[in-house]
Amino acid sequence: MKRLFLISVVLMTAASTMAPLQIFASGKLQVVSTLPDFAWLAQQVGGDFAQVQSLARGSQDPHFVDPKPSYLVDLHRADALLLDGMQLEIGWLPPLLQQCGNPRIQPGSPGYVDLSQFITPIEVPVGGVDRSMGDIHPMGNPHYHLDPYNMALIAEGLGGVFGKLDPSHAAQYAENGRKTAAAMRDLGEEIAKMLAPLKGEPVVTYHSTLDYFFLRYGFHVVGFVEPKAGIKPSPVSLMELEQRMKEKNAKLLITEAYQDLKTARRVAGDTGATLVVIPSYTGGAKGAETYPDLIRFIANAILEASRG
Amino acid sequence: MKMSFAAVAAVLLLCATGFFAQVAQPSPQDLQQQIQALQAQMQAMARDYQAKLDELQKQLEALKSQQQASGAPPSQGGVPQYEGTAPPLPASATGANALANPAISLIPDMIASGGNDPYWLGQPNAYMREVEIAFSAAIDPYANAFAALSLEDGQLNVEEGYAAFPALWGGFSAKLGKFKADFGKNNQMHSHTWFQADQPLALREILGEEGFSDTGLSLSHLLPTPWTSDITVEVTSGRADLFGGSRSSLAYLAAWRNYWDLTDNSNLEAQLSLSAGKNAQNGTTKLGNLSVTYRYKPIGNRRESFIWRTEYLRKDVDFENVVTPDDPSQPSYLVEGADRWKGAFSYVDWQFARGWFLGTRGDWVRHPDGGNDSGGALVLTWFPSEFQKFRLQYARTNYAGIGMRDAVVFEYGFAIGPHGAHPF
Numbered sequence: 001m002k003r004l005f006l007i008s009v010v011l012m013t014a015a016s017t018m019a020p021l022q023i024f025a026s027g028k029l030q031v032v033s034t035l036p037d038f039a040w041l042a043q044q045v046g047g048d049f050a051q052v053q054s055l056a057r058g059s060q061d062p063h064f065v066d067p068k069p070s071y072l073v074d075l076h077r078a079d080a081l082l083l084d085g086m087q088l089e090i091g092w093l094p095p096l097l098q099q100c101g102n103p104r105i106q107p108g109s110p111g112y113v114d115l116s117q118f119i120t121p122i123e124v125p126v127g128g129v130d131r132s133m134g135d136i137h138p139m140g141n142p143h144y145h146l147d148p149y150n151m152a153l154i155a156e157g158l159g160g161v162f163g164k165l166d167p168s169h170a171a172q173y174a175e176n177g178r179k180t181a182a183a184m185r186d187l188g189e190e191i192a193k194m195l196a197p198l199k200g201e202p203v204v205t206y207h208s209t210l211d212y213f214f215l216r217y218g219f220h221v222v223g224f225v226e227p228k229a230g231i232k233p234s235p236v237s238l239m240e241l242e243q244r245m246k247e248k249n250a251k252l253l254i255t256e257a258y259q260d261l262k263t264a265r266r267v268a269g270d271t272g273a274t275l276v277v278i279p280s281y282t283g284g285a286k287g288a289e290t291y292p293d294l295i296r297f298i299a300n301a302i303l304e305a306s307r308g
Numbered sequence: 309m310k311m312s313f314a315a316v317a318a319v320l321l322l323c324a325t326g327f328f329a330q331v332a333q334p335s336p337q338d339l340q341q342q343i344q345a346l347q348a349q350m351q352a353m354a355r356d357y358q359a360k361l362d363e364l365q366k367q368l369e370a371l372k373s374q375q376q377a378s379g380a381p382p383s384q385g386g387v388p389q390y391e392g393t394a395p396p397l398p399a400s401a402t403g404a405n406a407l408a409n410p411a412i413s414l415i416p417d418m419i420a421s422g423g424n425d426p427y428w429l430g431q432p433n434a435y436m437r438e439v440e441i442a443f444s445a446a447i448d449p450y451a452n453a454f455a456a457l458s459l460e461d462g463q464l465n466v467e468e469g470y471a472a473f474p475a476l477w478g479g480f481s482a483k484l485g486k487f488k489a490d491f492g493k494n495n496q497m498h499s500h501t502w503f504q505a506d507q508p509l510a511l512r513e514i515l516g517e518e519g520f521s522d523t524g525l526s527l528s529h530l531l532p533t534p535w536t537s538d539i540t541v542e543v544t545s546g547r548a549d550l551f552g553g554s555r556s557s558l559a560y561l562a563a564w565r566n567y568w569d570l571t572d573n574s575n576l577e578a579q580l581s582l583s584a585g586k587n588a589q590n591g592t593t594k595l596g597n598l599s600v601t602y603r604y605k606p607i608g609n610r611r612e613s614f615i616w617r618t619e620y621l622r623k624d625v626d627f628e629n630v631v632t633p634d635d636p637s638q639p640s641y642l643v644e645g646a647d648r649w650k651g652a653f654s655y656v657d658w659q660f661a662r663g664w665f666l667g668t669r670g671d672w673v674r675h676p677d678g679g680n681d682s683g684g685a686l687v688l689t690w691f692p693s694e695f696q697k698f699r700l701q702y703a704r705t706n707y708a709g710i711g712m713r714d715a716v717v718f719e720y721g722f723a724i725g726p727h728g729a730h731p732f
């Protein structure tokens with residue numbers, strides 16, 4: 001037993017001396033993002049000086065990511081961790097941070113970057129919040145990535161954050177941040193032009209994932225397939241939804257691909273609405289490999305569906 | 309080696325004194341006092357919350373009127389507000405609560421059982437098996453605190469209570485306090501996260517009802533292997549019912565965990581844990597666990613998943629007893645021997661719809677006298693939401709010397725409190 005203990009101590013000592021070598025092997029700023037959209041954005045801002053990875057995949061429901069041990073390896077050597085914040089990752093990120101053994105990305109460290117600091121949140125609950133409201137987002141809607149103008153703000157913010165973490169390239173990060181922000185605003189305007197004919201269009205969606213997008217482009221959300229955040233629809237809630245859709249003449253049901261499409265299909269069928277299944281994160285579908293492509297994919301899908 | 313252990317032990321015991329002071333067999337009066345103190349604390353917290361909410365409400369009203377007065381909604385890249393929703397709260401207001409109070413969760417677990425299985429016959433036909441009260445908060449920038457108190461049968465126990473240091477020098481992470489030992493996967497799970505209504509037979513019989521948990525220090529480090537691998541070393545007090553429990557002896561544990569992503573949707577985990585400590589019979593108690601888990605969980609949906617877990621356990625209790633013969637003219641002599649326990653379990657849990665799980669488990673234990681207990685269980689679990697659980701379980705067990713016994717168990721549990729991270 002003692003020998004085993006000794007061996008493990010030796011192994012651990014070896015590991016701890018090798019770990020730093022691993023960290024600086026590439027010489028680039030190592031960035032880990034919880035979500036692929038922010039990974040894409042961070043790569044634009046980081047350019048050649050940063051290496052960026054996403055933990056979650058684009059096809060994944062970000063509320064329910066498994067805290068896989070393999071994430072620990074990426075987190076262990078990260079110089080910066082970008083997270084959505086607003087408690088979106090509360091179900092899976094804390095145990096990973098606890099186990100990764102990396103002081104640079106712990107809450108309160110400069111490498112722990114909560115991106116929600118750069119945006120203005122919507123749907124912040126007022127007064128008492130409890131679970132009778134379902135699995136509610138208690139700090140407001142955390143799905144702010146689908147508004148390109150939010151991404152512009154984050155790009156500028158990241159320019160500053162990377163500059164602090166890696167001062168030798170601060171000027172380039174700031175410059176990249178500004179350029180990326182300008183590109184995001186251009187993208188925002190491009191989409192606004194595309195979707196202009198649909199201003200005021202009544203739509204139904206599944207979860208509040210697209211609310212920033214809908215708000216930005218003037219869609220009118222008349223209902224959700226889930227009766228409360230994260231709660232499975234019941235026959236009664238679906239009946240009420242279908243009635244409201246008919247009243248408000250909602251012809252589009254737009255849902256994230258990872259939701260229960262069978263239910264969504266039935267609601268669409270019952271009401272004569274068109275079901276639009278969209279990837280809600282970068283990489284979530286073929287043709288949505290980059291963030292601009294994702295936003296164009298969503299806009300196109302909605303536009304095409306509206307034309308029947 | 310001895311010297312360094314002595315140093316670690318000194319630090320440990322210093323830190324552990326507080327725990328022992330609370331854990332060591334409280335008298336009924338003590339308990340009464342503890343409960344009253346807790347109640348008072350809870351009431352104070354409730355009042356505190358109310359005051360804070362009122363204050364928030366006031367701040368909000370003030371903000372609203374300010375905004376109306378200035379007529380300037382956020383624009384310039386910001387997001388326009390939905391009609392009828394409020395402007396964002398100042399971040400400091402939400403942050404203040406986190407400073408004032410730890411996150412508190414309350415997790416009751418109710419059981420009703422029928423049949424002639426001696427394990428369940430030893431329990432009331434329906435009872436509150438446990439109420440877990442979990443607290444967590446950051447202590448300071450260097451450590452997080454976690455405590456799970458369990459209220460069982462009028463007894464308040466510290467199930468776990470430790471400070472976790474996520475990032476020590478050299479890439480180590482550590483736990484200091486009372487924690488569930490890193491001895492296989494199932495041992496570390498809290499009862500409300502079990503895949504069945506009870507722990508597998510092997511864990512119950514070999515590690516005892518409370519499982520393998522102890523007070524001490526746990527150190528972990530990732531290994532620079534091409535796959536995900538880490539090593540955990542634990543030095544603990546050598547709890548009395550599992551080891552010797554004498555003041556001078558400690559228990560040691562080393563765990564080697566390995567993990568592979570097979571695809572985006574499936575992974576494999578294998579862990580070897582070995583532990584040893586001096587026991588009360590002048591010998592050493594050695595424990596071993598080999599655990600293998602396969603998980604299938606498509607990342608694109610939440611309506612199907614599959615987990616298969618198998619663990620093999622061993623416990624060798626070496627002993628040395630001085631036997632004094634009845635005839636005083638005969639010299640005393642030494643008897644050496646070993647009690648060897650072996651056990652295993654294997655289970656699957658298959659999710660076939662959102663919130664619905666069907667599972668089976670096979671159990672086996674070999675006692676030191678060679679007798680075998682073996683059995684199987686069929687389990688249906690329904691989660692109406694993440695926070696509520698209904699479970700029905702049928703188990704059939706063949707106990708050595710007793711024979712075949714049946715049990716039907718119904719379990720209901722819920723969780724209130726902050727959104728805890730789900731276990732992996």
Ligand SMILES: [Zn+2]
Pocket residue numbers: 063137142143207208209
């Ligand atoms: Zn959400």
